[in-house]
Amino acid sequence: MKKIGVILLTAALLLSACGKATTTEHSAHSENKEQEHFGHDSGESTDKEGIQAVFKLSTDPIQANQETEMTIQILDKDGKSVDDFDLNHEKKMHLILVSQDLSYYKHIHPTYQGKGLFTIRTALPAGGNYKLFADFKPSGQAQIVKSHVVKAGGEAAPAIALQPDSKLxxxxxxxxxxxxxxxxxxxxxxxxxxxxxxxxxxxxxxxxxxxxxxxxxxxxxxxxxxxxxxxxxxxxxxxxxxxxxxxxxxxxxxxxxxxxxxxxxxxxxxxxxxxxx
Missing domain, CATH: 2.60.40.1940 (Immunoglobulin-like)
Structure with missing residues (x-):
């Protein structure tokens, strides 16, 4: 039987361990208090194997409803590009975007440009903070999840309280x-x-x-x-x-x-x- 994989993620240090279960599951946990409250982070995170993810935006700060290019550069512990990635359910990277109140959700797949560089063009629907989760697997290594917080300028949407559903x-x-x-x-x-x-x-x-x-x-x-x-x-x-x-x-x-x-x-x-x- 396969084992459920867990990845512990902090803003500056990501401790990772991932296996496979009857399902395949990857999880991430941030212990940085600023991250927990959707504060802005540095755009770079590193795990214990030295894998770094550097997030950049074509315009920073970005504006709501304006298409922006995002790049995610994957580097090793020596700052060199990680070039090879395994396909995970048909894609080399899954990118999840959520708003602070979790009312907005988007699952997209950045394009791999080679030499560890992934790019995507997308627009955020309203002003406010959003969190990105990049989910990928360098060849021969465990699954890795990196997170990053971005802030969009413009009018914010009314926050929606997160309430458990009475009926699923x-x-x-x-x-x-x-x-x-x-x-x-x-x-x-x-x-x-x-x-x-x-x-x-x-x-x-x-x-x-x-x-x-x-x-x-x-x-x-x-x-x-x-x-x-x-x-x-x-x-x-x-x-x-x-x-x-x-x-x-x-x-x-x-x-x-x-x-x-x-x-x-x-x-x-x-x-x-x-x-x-």
């Missing part, structure tokens, strides 16, 4: 999606099971399409975006009506869970908020 069911694109956890408790392995039905007829949906090489992906953040988990399904080849993920919440608290799936060529993202005892 939502309708998206004509699909009724439900989430069930077999035992929601911190520090314990548990199953997260998504069930898919036609929203009108309640008939089971069995024609989900592979998204990034699997039936779905799940990203989980705690309410401060301090703890990050990226979870892959137990059965990657499932097409519904269920998609099961195995994970573990590191500590008690409120978490937001984004499930990502695909049907009829459309990517479906469904968020739920849970309280973990």
């Amino acid at each position: 069911t939502a309708a998206v694109n004509g699909i009724e999606i439900s989430l069930a956890a077999d035992h929601l408790m911190a520090g314990m392995d548990l199953n997260l099971t998504y069930t898919f039905k036609d929203a009108a007829t309640k008939a089971p949906i069995t024609n989900l399409q592979p998204y990034l090489g699997a039936v779905g992906h799940v990203v989980i953040l705690d309410e401060k975006a301090d703890l990050y988990l990226h979870v892959h399904p137990v059965d990657e080849k499932s097409s519904g009506p269920e998609a099961k993920f195995k994970t573990s919440f590191p500590k008690s608290g409120i978490y937001k869970i984004w499930g990502e799936f695909q049907r009829d060529g459309q990517v479906i993202t469904v968020p739920f908020v849970v309280k973990v005892p």
Whole structure:
């Protein structure tokens, strides 16, 4: 059986250890108090193996609703570029962007330009602080997660309080999606099971399409975006009506869970908020 991987991430030092489980899961934890409250960081972080990630913006500060180029340069302990990366679910890097209140979420894939340099052009929807999580795997090394905070100028959107959902069911694109956890408790392995039905007829949906090489992906953040988990399904080849993920919440608290799936060529993202005892 595979083991769940954990990466402990600080603003200046990232302690990493990652393995594989029945799912593949990567998590990150920031112990820097300024980071925890979405304060601006240096744009550079290093782990115990000496891997550095240098984040840069084409304009800093950036303005809301204006497309900006972001670059992420991956360097080794000697400051030389890390050139080779393994594909992880069809991509060399997954980049997750979230707003401070976690109401905004975006999963994008920077383009690898060679010599350790990844680039992406994107726009942020409103003024305020955002956190980026770069998830990648240098060839022959463990999975690594690096985070960075950026601030967008412009009018901020009203903050949305993060409240646990009373019912873990939502309708998206004509699909009724439900989430069930077999035992929601911190520090314990548990199953997260998504069930898919036609929203009108309640008939089971069995024609989900592979998204990034699997039936779905799940990203989980705690309410401060301090703890990050990226979870892959137990059965990657499932097409519904269920998609099961195995994970573990590191500590008690409120978490937001984004499930990502695909049907009829459309990517479906469904968020739920849970309280973990």
